[in-house]
Amino acid sequence: xxxxxxxxxxxxxxxxxxxxxxxxxxxxxxxxxxxxxxxxxxxxxxxxxxxxxxxxxxxxxxxxxxxxxxxxxxxxxxxxxxxxxxxxxxxxxxxxxxxxxxxxxxxxxxxxxxxxxxxxxxxxxxxxxxxxxxxxxxxxxxxxxxxxxxxxxxxxxxxxxxxxxxxxxxxxxxxxxxxxxxxxxxxxxxxxxxxxxxxxxxxxxxxxxxxxxxxxxxxxxxxxxxxxxxxxxxxxxxxxxxxxxxxxxxxxxxxxxxxxxxxxxxxxxxxxxxxxxxxxxxxxxxxxxxxxxxxxxxxxxxxxxxx
Numbered sequence: 658x659x660x661x662x663x664x665x666x667x668x669x670x671x672x673x674x675x676x677x678x679x680x681x682x683x684x685x686x687x688x689x690x691x692x693x694x695x696x697x698x699x700x701x702x703x704x705x706x707x708x709x710x711x712x713x714x715x716x717x718x719x720x721x722x723x724x725x726x727x728x729x730x731x732x733x734x735x736x737x738x739x740x741x742x743x744x745x746x747x748x749x750x751x752x753x754x755x756x757x758x759x760x761x762x763x764x765x766x767x768x769x770x771x772x773x774x775x776x777x778x779x780x781x782x783x784x785x786x787x788x789x790x791x792x793x794x795x796x797x798x799x800x801x802x803x804x805x806x807x808x809x810x811x812x813x814x815x816x817x818x819x820x821x822x823x824x825x826x827x828x829x830x831x832x833x834x835x836x837x838x839x840x841x842x843x844x845x846x847x848x849x850x851x852x853x854x855x856x857x858x859x860x861x862x863x864x865x866x867x868x869x870x871x872x873x874x875x876x877x878x879x880x881x882x883x884x885x886x887x888x889x890x891x892x893x894x895x896x897x898x899x900x901x902x903x904x905x906x907x908x909x910x911x912x913x914x915x916x917x918x919x920x921x922x923x924x925x926x927x928x929x930x931x932x933x934x935x936x937x938x939x940x941x942x943x944x945x946x947x948x949x950x951x952x953x954x955x956x957x958x959x960x961x962x963x964x
Contacts, residue, residue, distance in 0.1 A: 663705040663737050663868065664700075664703060664865055664872065665703065666700060666701075666703055668865075668869050669700040669703070669869055669872055669873065669876075672869045672872070672873035673693060673697060673873050673876060675873070676693065676874070676876070676877055677689055677690065680692070680693070680877065688896070691884055692877065692881055692884045693876065693877060693880050694880070695879070695880040695881075695882075695883035695884050695887070696875075696877055696878070696879040696880025696881070696883065697880070698732050698733035698876075698879075699733045699735070699763065699872060699876035699879055700733055700735050700872050700876065701731050701732065701733035701734065702731045702733070702734040702735070703734075703735045703737065704735065704736045704737065705737045706737065706738040706739070707739050707740070708738060708739060708740045708741070708742065709736070709738040709740075709760075710741065710742050711742075712736045712737075712741065712760065713762050713816075713818060713831045713833050715736050715762070716734070716736055716762050716764045716820075716831050717820055719734065719736075720764070720822050720823075720829060724822045724823055724824035724825055724827075725823065725824060730764065730766060730822070730827070730829070731764075732765055732766035733763070734763070734764040735762070735763055735764075736761050736762045736763075736764070737759070737760065737761040737868065738754075738760050738761060739756050739760075740754060740755055740756050740760070741754040741760045742754075753840075753843055753844055753847055754835060755840050756840065757839035757841075757853075757855075757864070758835060758836055758837050758838050758839070758840045758853075758864075759836040759838055759867065759868050759871065760834070760835055760836075761834055762831055762832060762834070763781075763830075763832040763834070763875065764829060764830075764831060764832075765829060765832060765879070766827060766828075766829055767819070767829055767830050769882065769886060770886060772941060773883075773885070774830070775941055775942055775957065776882050776902065776904050776905075776942055777817050777830055777879075777882065778803045778815065778817050779802055779803060779904060779905070779908050780875070780878035780881070780882060780904060781803055781817070781832050781875060781878075782799050782802065782803025782804065782813070782815055782908075783799065783803075783874075783878055783904070783907060783908050783911060784874035784875040784877070784878050785805050785813045785815070785834070785836055785871060785874075786798070786799050786911045787874045787911070788871040788874050789805065789807075789812070789854060790911075791870060792858075792862060792866075792867055792870065793854060793857065793858045793862075795854075795857055795858070796808070797812065797911070798911060798913045799911045799912040799913075800912070800913075800914055800963065801912065801935075801938075801944050801961055802942070802944075802960075804960075805836075807852055807854075807857050808852070808857075810851055810852035811852070812836065812837050812851075812852050812853065812854060812857075813834070813835060813836040813837065814834075814835050815832065815835070816832075817830055817831070817832050817833070818830075818831045818833070819831070834871075836854075836867075836871070837851060837853035837854060838853060838854050838855060838862050838864050839853065839854075839862060839864060840853055841853045841855055841856050878904060878907075881907075882904060884903075885902050885904065901940060902940065902942075905938060905940070908938075908942075909938065914961070915935050915936070915937050915938070916934070916935060917934070917963050917964075918932065918933070918935075918963070918964045919932070919933060919946070919961040919962060919963055919964060920932050920961065920962050921933060921944075921946065921956060921959060921961050922960065923958065923960075924959075924960070925959070925960045925961065925962055930959075931948060931949075932949065932964060933946035933947055933948050933949070934946060935961075941957070942957070943955045943956060944956045944957075944961070
């Protein structure tokens with residue numbers, strides 16, 4: 658295992674204290690404390706590697722090994738690798754993961770209701786976008802559901818997979834992340850559609866500091882998901898504007914998707930299904946679009962590309 662340029666649990670704890678101070682200037686302190694308490698499981702364990710095949714494979718190995726021994730998996734375990742050989746995105750698309758990026762996976766023991774679980778993909782993209790804005794003040798935006806773009810090029814991508822423990826049948830969410838930071842060379846097939854943060858900022862970024870910041874934002878946004886679920890179960894309603902989910906409000910703040918003309922497909926590259934204009938998001942994060950015949954459709958999965 659590598660001990661090099663990766664955050665420690667102690668550094669993350671300091672970043673969480675900084676996050677609390679920042680959020681407490683935006684909302685009541687008690688509310689900020691409750692949200693961060695819900696999300697503080699993120700980074701409970703941080704495991705760093707020089708190289709991995711795929712971080713999600715390592716997460717499954719951890720789950721299987723712990724459960725077979727009768728133990729309890731540490732929810733919030735973060736697996737990081739300096740490089741990954743078999744990194745993949747949706748539909749096994751190759752994700753280039755050389756030295757210089759933030760490559761890894763969050764292991765989340767799932768206790769959420771299905772309607773809350775649907776916000777996880779939004780939370781991870783939002784966390785990255787927020788971290789980029791703090792580090793560089795760039796114009797990074799979110800394309801539904803969690804692609805992070807800078808000037809139309811993809812700087813980060815995320816994949817959420819579910820798995821079930823072999824002994825207890827517990828459900829886990831594996832939240833994979835790939836963020837281009839100081840890796841500025843891409844294969845020919847990616848050179849026109851991918852970008853790194855160092856290219857945009859004109860110099861290398863402190864990757865350890867960025868990773869720590871990203872994990873703190875991830876803790877905050879996972880905290881929002883759990884906090885809003887608790888409010889809903891208590892009959893208090895959501896805490897966002899006009900009673901909407903707070904995470905959805907924050908996601909919309911960083912997204913330029915609404916109003917765009919898009920091409921939609923479950924796998925939009927190999928099987929595009931239709932073109933439409935985005936009207937907005939449903940309360941559960943679903944994408945509401947207007948088709949060319951004037952009808953309206955809502956999609957909860959799949960992907961879009963801007964036209």
